[in-house]
Amino acid sequence: MSETRIRCFVDFEKDGKQISHLQLPYSSNVSAYGWIGIPICVIRNGAGPTLYLGAGNHGDEYEGQIVLSHLIRDLDPAKINGRLIIMPATNLPAALAGARCSPIDGGNLNRSFPGDPDGTPTQAIAHFVESVLMPLCDALVDLHSGGKTLDYLPSALARRRPGDDPLAGAKRAAVEAFRAPIGYLVSDAREDRTIVAGADRAGVVAIGTELGGAGTVTRTTLAVAQRGARNMLYHFGLMEGEIEGPQTRLTEVSGPEYYVHAPCRGLFEPAFELGDTVEAGQRAGLIHFMDDPARPPVEVHYRAAGLVICKRPILQVERGDCLGHLATDFD
Ligand SMILES: [Zn+2]
Numbered sequence: 001m002s003e004t005r006i007r008c009f010v011d012f013e014k015d016g017k018q019i020s021h022l023q024l025p026y027s028s029n030v031s032a033y034g035w036i037g038i039p040i041c042v043i044r045n046g047a048g049p050t051l052y053l054g055a056g057n058h059g060d061e062y063e064g065q066i067v068l069s070h071l072i073r074d075l076d077p078a079k080i081n082g083r084l085i086i087m088p089a090t091n092l093p094a095a096l097a098g099a100r101c102s103p104i105d106g107g108n109l110n111r112s113f114p115g116d117p118d119g120t121p122t123q124a125i126a127h128f129v130e131s132v133l134m135p136l137c138d139a140l141v142d143l144h145s146g147g148k149t150l151d152y153l154p155s156a157l158a159r160r161r162p163g164d165d166p167l168a169g170a171k172r173a174a175v176e177a178f179r180a181p182i183g184y185l186v187s188d189a190r191e192d193r194t195i196v197a198g199a200d201r202a203g204v205v206a207i208g209t210e211l212g213g214a215g216t217v218t219r220t221t222l223a224v225a226q227r228g229a230r231n232m233l234y235h236f237g238l239m240e241g242e243i244e245g246p247q248t249r250l251t252e253v254s255g256p257e258y259y260v261h262a263p264c265r266g267l268f269e270p271a272f273e274l275g276d277t278v279e280a281g282q283r284a285g286l287i288h289f290m291d292d293p294a295r296p297p298v299e300v301h302y303r304a305a306g307l308v309i310c311k312r313p314i315l316q317v318e319r320g321d322c323l324g325h326l327a328t329d330f331d
Contacts, residue, residue, distance in 0.1 A: 083136075
């Protein structure tokens with residue numbers, strides 16, 4: 001595979017704060033020789049550890065985009081020890097559109113790793129992050145939220161790598177240090193296209209978050225994001241300070257049976273709220289046929305017991321839409 005075509009003008013070895021734009025060549029009907037300018041900030045002071053902080057991987061997940069743009073402007077390089085690489089709008093076209101996927105190529109960045117330097121813009125971004133940035137990093141935190149179609153109890157999460165995971169302890173410690181109300185360890189052996197799967201390949205300790213969602217932010221989710229980002233600077237040794245916030249409730253999402261999906265099209269009447277504890281077989285809701293009120297609605301049930309940490313806020317559903325998911329306490 002060839003090298004990245006993205007041009008990068010920051011000097012990763014230079015002390016101080018550099019705020020720049022990656023130049024991703026993109027030749028289109030409206031700009032023959034154009035490039036997409038993806039924001040990147042490097043803040044370095046001495047030879048300490050390197051932490052990647054990312055947001056806008058999905059463009060409709062806003063806490064991280066807001067908190068990282070504050071951090072870029074506010075952080076004094078003299079206050080840190082080491083190097084921060086901050087990507088506040090990683091899939092910039094998606095962030096500008098407020099959309100999960102890029103409007104120019106349909107690409108979902110978090111299903112595009114390890115990427116392709118000669119592929120679509122989204123694939124080229126994934127390749128740059130995994131092949132150019134990750135080798136510079138000791139740790140990676142990618143700030144996600146539920147986006148427009150999901151809403152979460154504020155959570156930090158780590159991927160449980162299939163088989164022996166040499167980073168498992170470090171990932172769990174980082175999840176707990178973020179101090180979101182919920183932490184969860186997620187097992188999905190087949191999903192190797194995410195940024196945290198890329199970090200596993202690169203040997204970089206990585207966590208993600210699901211801070212809220214429903215296409216907005218709340219003061220609460222913003223505060224969790226801001227506190228968590230700061231806790232990550234402490235935890236990974238870039239700043240001196242005490243980890244703040246109440247202990248995280250550590251849980252796991254250990255298989256597909258913890259998810260509920262719509263079996264048909266219709267109007268979903270949920271029978272649960274975020275934070276509910278449910279039993280296997282309990283009704284999750286009803287799906288109504290709005291063009292045929294004489295027809296009984298279809299009942300949807302949980303297949304497992306657990307804590308509801310994710311809920312779909314949009315009630316019009318198609319067959320296959322995720323309506324929510326559960327987590328169970330990690331022992
Ligand atoms: Zn996301």
